[in-house]
Amino acid sequence: MIVTALKTQIVEKFSCSIEELLSTAIKSISENSIIAISSKVISLCEGNIVEKAGINKDELIEREADFFLPKSKSKYNVYLTIKNNLLIPSSGVDESNTNGYYLKLPKDSQKTANLCWSFLRKKHSVENLGIIITDSAPSPLRWGVTGRCIACCGFKPINNKIGEKDLFGNTLTKTQVNIADALATSAVLCMGESNEQTPIAIIEDLGFVNFVSHIPTEQELEEMNINIKDDLYEQILTSVKWKTHKKP
Numbered sequence: 001m002i003v004t005a006l007k008t009q010i011v012e013k014f015s016c017s018i019e020e021l022l023s024t025a026i027k028s029i030s031e032n033s034i035i036a037i038s039s040k041v042i043s044l045c046e047g048n049i050v051e052k053a054g055i056n057k058d059e060l061i062e063r064e065a066d067f068f069l070p071k072s073k074s075k076y077n078v079y080l081t082i083k084n085n086l087l088i089p090s091s092g093v094d095e096s097n098t099n100g101y102y103l104k105l106p107k108d109s110q111k112t113a114n115l116c117w118s119f120l121r122k123k124h125s126v127e128n129l130g131i132i133i134t135d136s137a138p139s140p141l142r143w144g145v146t147g148r149c150i151a152c153c154g155f156k157p158i159n160n161k162i163g164e165k166d167l168f169g170n171t172l173t174k175t176q177v178n179i180a181d182a183l184a185t186s187a188v189l190c191m192g193e194s195n196e197q198t199p200i201a202i203i204e205d206l207g208f209v210n211f212v213s214h215i216p217t218e219q220e221l222e223e224m225n226i227n228i229k230d231d232l233y234e235q236i237l238t239s240v241k242w243k244t245h246k247k248p
Contacts, residue, residue: 001204001205002204003186003190003202003204004201004202004203004204005190005198005200006026006198006201006202008021008024008197010197011041011044013047013101014044018041018046018112018115018116019115021045022119022200023123026120026124026200026202029120029126031126031127031128031129032128033203033204034130034132034183034203034206035116035129035131035132035201035203036187036188036201037131037134037199038135038191038199038200039092039105039106039133039135042109042133043103048105048106049101049102050102050104051100052095057093060091060104061079061091062091063245064093064104065083065244065246066081066082066084066246067082067242067244068080068081068244069240069243087237089138092135097195105150106133109133109150109151110216112133113132113151114153116153117129117131117154117215118215127213128213130154131152132149132152132180133149133151134147134149134184135147136188146185146189147181147185147186147188148185153215154211155180155212156179156220157178157179158176158178158179159176159179159210161177162176179209183206187203
């Protein structure tokens with residue numbers, strides 16, 4: 001696998017569209033490649049921001065969260081939240097590499113992933129192409145952040161190994177490989193987290209990726225998500241009293 005991070009212009013709110021940014025940054029795409037795009041530049045292109053003077057950050061985080069635990073419960077004074085079936089801090093609300101405003105996650109990450117997939121396939125005349133929208137977050141019991149896939153298009157995000165044999169002929173009963181998050185982690189590592197100015201990456205040499213030639217269906221998208229009650233960590237996730245401002 002080869003990951004190449006691409007330098008771009010400095011992106012600020014509404015300074016360009018995502019199509020313009022991709023056109024400027026990407027000169028060519030080979031078949032069987034995946035393009036990783038930081039969710040932050042997508043939000044900036046979309047203008048999905050809130051001026052700091054216009055809102056209390058805590059109110060914004062609670063409003064954006066599907067579920068949240070009050071920051072008073074955290075020794076770091078940080079909200080633990082669930083948004084779009086991801087366990088993340090602060091609902092993804094960020095203020096790094098912005099210029100006086102709070103940055104929210106993209107309005108509709110999947111819609112943007114689909115748009116970028118269609119746009120780049122047509123522009124570069126490629127058949128097999130994948131798109132990953134990335135974000136970063138810490139993992140339980142580990143210091144530091146790693147990449148996460150918050151939306152993808154053009155490939156199967158999960159490689160199901162259930163029913164296959166291991167080296168000694170034992171049948172695998174639970175093993176599924178999360179291709180989308182693994183690739184997002186690799187891309188985010190190369191793109192960086194501070195002032196690198198490389199919010200796009202091309203991932204190549206991907207023999208383990210199963211490309212598809214259609215926008216994912218709702219059923220296919222749900223294959224990546226687990227209901228809390230079915231999650232391996234269910235006993236932890238349901239042992240606290242989550243709060244929400246969302247309507248049922």
